[in-house]
Amino acid sequence: MTIRTRFAPSPTGYLHVGGARTALFCWLFARKHGGTFILRIEDTDLERSTAESVNAILEGMTWLGLEYDEGPFYQTHRFDRYEAVIQQLLDQGDAYHCYCSKEELDAMRAEQMERKEKPRYDGRCRHRTEPREGVAPVVRFRNPDEGEIVIDDIVRGRVVIKNSELDDLIIARSDGSPTYNLTVVVDDWDMKVDHVIRGDDHLNNTPRQINILKALGATPPRYAHVPMILGSDGARLSKRHGAVSVMQYRDDGYLPEALLNYLVRLGWSHGDQEIFSIDEMIALFDVDNINHSASTFNPEKLLWLNHHHIMHGDPTHVAHHLRYHLGQLGVDPTDGPEPADVVVAQRERCKTLVEMAQASAFFYKDIHGYDEKAAKKNLTADSATALAALHDKLAALSQWEKVALHETVNAVAEELGIKLGGVAQPLRVAVSGTSVSPPIDATLALLGREKTLARLQQAMEYIKNSTKG
Template identity: 45%
Template sequence: KGFAYEHEGAVWFRIPKTGTTVVEDLLLGRVKFKNSELKDLVILRSDGTPTYNFACVVDDSDMEVTHVIRGDDHLNNTPKQLLICRALGREPPKFAHLPMILGPDKTKLSKRHGAVSVLEYKKRGFLPEALINFFARLGWSHGDQEIFSREELVELFDLSGVGKSAAVFDEAKLLWINHEWLKRADLGRLARLLSEYIVQEGVASEEQVLSLGEERLARAAELLRERNRTLVDMAHAARFLFPGELPWPKEARGLLAPELAGPLLKIAKALEGCQEFTPKAVEQALRGALAELGLPLKAVAQAIRVAITGRTVSPGLFDVISLAGRELVLARLRKAAEDARKGAK
C-alpha cells in the first residue's frame, strides 16, 4: 500500500524521490543508483497484463530463484526490480551482471554476425559439447585450460573467473574447439553422426551410406576427423567413398600430365593384384610399381590423391586408397590415366 497508484487505466509503481538504491552485484561489486534519477514505471497495463519488471520479480520469487545471472544490459532494470521486491516484502535474489558478447567488429552480437540458433549450429556440424565448451569460455577462464567437459564445467565454474570486459565471439575459436571435440569423440557415435550428415548434405543416399558397413564408416570417421573441423566438412570430405565423378579443384589442374598416364595404369594394375586391400598391402603394391618405373612416390602422389578423392589435401594416401575400396580406386585411376593421355585436365 502506498507503493503503487493508478493513472490512465494502468497501475504504476512509485519510485522513492530521495535516497539511493544499492545493487550488491556478485561480479561488479556495489553499484549505486540515485532514486531521483529513476522514473515511476508501469507494472500493470490498462488491459491487466503485467510488464516485464513486475512479472519477473513475482515469478523469480514464486520460483524461489536464488541467483539471477544475466547480461549487463539489464543492470539498469535491477534497482527497479529491487524496489518492487522490497515493496512486496520478498527477499531479493543475488544478482550478477555479465559483460556482453560482441561480434568480431566489436559491436553487439546480432543476427548479421552469423548463426544465432542452436539448431543452426547443429545443422552446420557443431557438436553439443563444443558449443557448451565455447560459450562457457566466453568471458570466463580457468587458468590456461581451453577444453572442458560438462562435468569439469560444473565442478570448476565460479563467478570469480568471469572477466568484466566484453567477450568477442570468435568463430575461428569455435571451429578449433569443435575440431578438438571431434578428435575426442567416441568413434561409434562419430560414425553414426557422419552417416547422418552425409545424407543431410546430399553427398550420398541413406542406402549408399548403409552399404559401407559400420566398420568402414568408423574407419572413415577416424581418418576424416583429423583434418576437418565440422561434421559438414567431414561429410563432404567423404564424397570419394561413393560412386560418381569427383570435381577437381582449380589448384589441381595440370597435375595430370600426359607422361603420367602410363604410371597410373601401372599402379592400377599393381593394386588390382593385391590379395588384401589394407593400407600396408596398398603401400607395398604402389611402391613396388613405382620401383619398377624408377619413380619416387612424390612424382605421382598428388595426381593419385586428386584422382581418388577429388582433393589436393586428404588423410594419408595409403589409408585413403584402402578406404575407398579396390573397385572405385581402379576405376578412378584408369579414368585419370585416360584424361592424362587426352590432356583433359
C-alpha cells in the same frame, strides 16, 4: 539449500551467442551445485513473439546439450497468475491506476527536459480517486519515495540505487497485459529462483524488481550481472561480428562443445586454461570468477578451438555430427566407410565439419569429373601405365588393408622406376577427383576394393579419351 537458476529468453528471434552464454553460465552453476536449471519462455510481447523463435530457442538448447530440469514455462500461460498479483498490489496500495494520455506524458517529459531534469513519471495519478471517462488506464507500481536499494551483485559487487531516482513503472498495460518487470518478478518468486545470472543490460531493471519483490513479501534472489560481449571494433556484438544464430554455427560445421568451450571463456577464466571438456567446465565453473569487464568475440579463436575438439574428440561423437553435414551434401553415410573412420583420417586437415564433409564426399558418391588442374598434371598418358599396373595389383590383393595397400603402391613405383609421388598422386586424383586426400593407403582402405578399381578404370578411360588425336 538447492541452487535454482533460470534461462529466460524472449522468443522474438533466434538463440544468439549472448543468450547462449547466459544459458551456459546458468546451466553450469546449477550443475556444479547439484541444483535445478529452469527454462522459461518470456513471450508476453505478443506482437514480436513467434512460434518459429520458440522452436529456434529449443533447437539451439538441444544442440548445445543444455538440458533443462524444469520447463519450458510460457508466460502467456500464466496471465491469470499475473492478474492476481497485480490485483494484490492494487489492494495493498502498492500499485495504482494511471489515466495519463500519451500526449500528457509527452508534455510532462518535455517540460522536465526543459528544466534539465531526468525525464520520469511524476506520480500525478498516485492520488487520483476518480477514473477518467473513456480512458483505459495502465497500472503503475508505487515505488518507495525514500531509502535505497542495495544490490549485492556477485559480479559487480555492491551497487546502491536511491529510490528517488526511480519512477513508478507500468506493470500492466491498458489492455490488462502484464509487463516484463512484473512477470519476471512473479515467475522468479513462484519458481523459487535463488540465483539470477543475466546480462548487465538488465541491471537497470534490478532495483525496480527488488522493490516489487519486497512489496510482495518475497526474498529477492542473488544477482550476477554478466558484462556484455563486444565485437573486435569495441562495439556491442552484432551480426556483422558473428552474433548469428547458434544453429548457424552448427550449419557452419562447429561442434557444440567447441562453441560451449569458447563461450565459457568469454567472461570467465580458470587460470590460463583454454581447453575445457564439459565435465571440466562443470567442476571448475564459479560465478565468483566471472570477469568484471566486457569480452571481445574472436572468430579465429573459436575456429582454433573447433579444430582442437575435432582433433581430440571421440571419433564416434564427432562422426555423429559429421553425418548431418554429409546429409546436407546429399550423401547417405551408409553408402561408404564408417564416418568415425573418416573422422580419424580427415581430422588433422579439417577445421570444420563442413570442410570434412566436403573433403570426404568422394568416399560415398561417384566421381563425375576431376579437378581441372589436378587432372591436367596427373591424369596423363605418362600416368596411364602406372594406373593400369595399380589396377591389376590391387585387384589381386587377398586382403584389403592399409599395410598391403601401402606396399602395393610402393611396389608399382619400384617396378616402373619412378618416385612414389609419380604413382601415388595420379592414384589419388583417380580415386578422389582432386589432388588432396588423406594418406593414399588410408584413402584406399576407406574407399574399398570395388570403388577403387572402378575409379581406376574410369580414370584410365578418361586418359584414353583426353589423349585421342
